[in-house]
Amino acid sequence: MMMAAHTRMYGIIISSAADSNYVSFSSPKPKAAATKSPSPPVKPIPGTYGWPVLGPLSDRLDYFWFHGSETFFRKRMDKYKSTVFRTNVPPSFPFFGADVNPNVIAVLDCRSFSHMFDMDIIEKRNILVGDFMPSVSFTGNTRVCAYLDPTEDTHAKVKSFAMDILKRSSNVWVSSLLSSLDTMWNTIDESVSTKGKASTLVPLQKFLFTFLTKSIIGADPEAAASPDIAKSGYAMLDAWLFLQIMPTQGIGILQPLEEIFLHSFPYPFLFVKGNYDKLADFVAQQGKEVVERAQVDFGLTRDETIHNLLFILGFNAFGGFSVFFPTLLSILLKDSEGVQRKLREEVRSGTSTLSFESVKQMPLLQSFVYEALRLNPPVPIQYGRARKDFQLRSHESAFEVKKGELLCGYQKLVMRDPKVFEDPETFLSDRFTGEKGEDLLNYLYWSNGPQTGSATPSNKQCAAKDVVPLTACLFVAYLLRRYDSIASDSSGDITVAVRGA
DSSP states (O other), X not given: OOOOOOOSOSSOEEOOSSSTTOEEOOOOOOOOSSOOOOOOOEEOOOBOOOSTTHHHHHHHHIIIIISOHHHHHHHHHHHHTSSEEEEEOSSOSSSSOTTOOOEEEEEOSHHHHGGGGOTTTEEOTTOTTSSOOOOGGXXXXXXXXXXXXXXXXXXXXXXXXXXXXXXXXXXXXXXXXXXXXXXHHHHHHHHHHHHSOBOSHHHHHHXXXXXXXXXIIOOOTTTSSOHHHHHHHHHXXXXXXXXXXXXXXXXXXXXXHHHHHTSSSOOXXXXXXXXXXXXXXXXXXXXXXXXXXXXXXXXXXXXXXXXXXXXXXXXXXXXXXXXHHHHHHHHHHXXXXXXXXXXXXXXXXXXXXXXXXXXXXXXXXXXXXXXXXXXXXXXXXXXXXXXXXXXXXXXXXXXEEOTTOEEEEEHHHHXXXXXXXXXTTSOOTTTTOHHHHHHHGGGOOBTTBOTTSOOOTTSOSOTTTTHHHHHHHHHHHHHHHHEEEEEEOTXXXXXXXXXXX
16 A cells, blocks of 8 residues: 555546445556656766765764755755765664665656666565565565565565455445544544643544554454454554664654664564564454455465555555654644635535545645645655666766666655756645646656556555545545634644534
C-alpha cells in the first residue's frame, strides 16, 4: 500500500456500478513523465564519497545532526550546482558491516528521478530503505514483497494478492473507515469537553489499526479472542516498525545520544518478538479466509501469506497513514488562507453519503490531498539500483551510471522541482485542479510512480496508489462535515471542535 496512496486510479478504478465503492482493476494509459528534448551534454557525476569511514561518518552527522535530511540534500545540490550528485546516506559506521554501502547517487529533479520507475534499468532487490536491510527475522524469516524485485517469481504472486485484497475490501473499506472515525472523534470530543483539549495521536492510531485490520485482514480486533491485540495492537506495530527503520530515521532527541544509541547499530528483533508473534497469530486465526485464498488462488505458502499480510497491514498501510494523516490534520488546522472554509463548502454541497464516488466529485478536496502528498510524501526517500549501465538525464545534463550503483531520490525536493511546479515551496490547495492540474499528476511521484501510472505485478508502484488519496479525501470530508469549526494549539492538540447542526 503506501507505506505507505483518486479519481484517476493507477491500477484501480472506482466504479459507480451497483456498489459505488466497488474497485475494479483497469488502467488508463499513463502519460510520459517527460517530453522529448535534444540530448543534453554528458557530464561526470559531481560530488564525492570522501575517505573511507570518515566520509560516510561526516555525511551521517550532517544528515541527522548538523543539517537534517532536507537541508543535507539542498546544501549539496547548491554546492554542486546539480540535481544529480554523489554522496553518502545513513546508515554507516561503526556497526553495520561491509555489506552496507552508504554510497549513493542522489537524483533530485523530476526528470532524473523518473528513471527509478523503469524496471528495465532499475533493480529493487532488498533496497526498501537503502543498502541497509533490516533482518528478515522482523518478517518471520520471509523476504516480503517490499524487498523483492519484479523479476522474482514471488513478487508477482504477492503483488497480485495485494491488489486482490484491495478489490475485495472495497465493499467494507468505506463503512469501516467511517465507523472507526466516529469512535475516534467521539473520544476526542469527550476529551476537549472535559479537559479543554485533546491529543490526536493515540485516538488516530487506534482508529487506523481497527479500520485497516477490518478492511485488510477481515477481522475486528475488538471482537477477537486476544485482548492484547484489541488494547495494544497499534503500539505493537509502532515498536516493530520503529526498530526496523530506526538507523535511517532522525527523531530529534538530544544529540549526541541519538547518534550513539539509535544510528550506530541495528537493534535485534528479540525486543519485539513476543508481540510480533501475537500479531502473526492474530492474522493467521482471524484472517483465515484471506490466508486460504492466497494459498489457493495465488500459490503462496501459509507463512509467506501471513508475514506479507502483516507487512502490508503494519508497514505499508498503518505506517503510511500514521505519517500522512497527522500531516493532513496539521495543514488543515493551521490554515490561515480560508482553505478550510472552501473545502467545507465543497464537501457539504455534495451528496449526503460519503463514498469513493462522492469524493471523486470534489476537485478541490482531491487537489488538497494531492498537494499534501507532493510536499509531504509518506515515504520521503526512494531507492533503486542500476540493473545495467545506462545514461541518466536531468533537465540540463546527462550522466553515465554504472551497473550496481545505488540511486537515491529525496521526494520532498523532487516534487518541488521549479521546472515543473510553479511556486514549488508554497502549499497551493488548488494546484491540481483543471486541465493544467491534471497534467501535473504526471509528476506526483509519492507512490513510487506517477499518479497517472498503473500498479502492476511487474512494477513497484504502490498497490494502493489510488485508494490512499481517496481514503484521505474521505478522512478530510468526514471531519469538515462533522465540525463547523475545528482548531488546535501550537502543539497540535485539538482545542476547538464545534459540531455542526
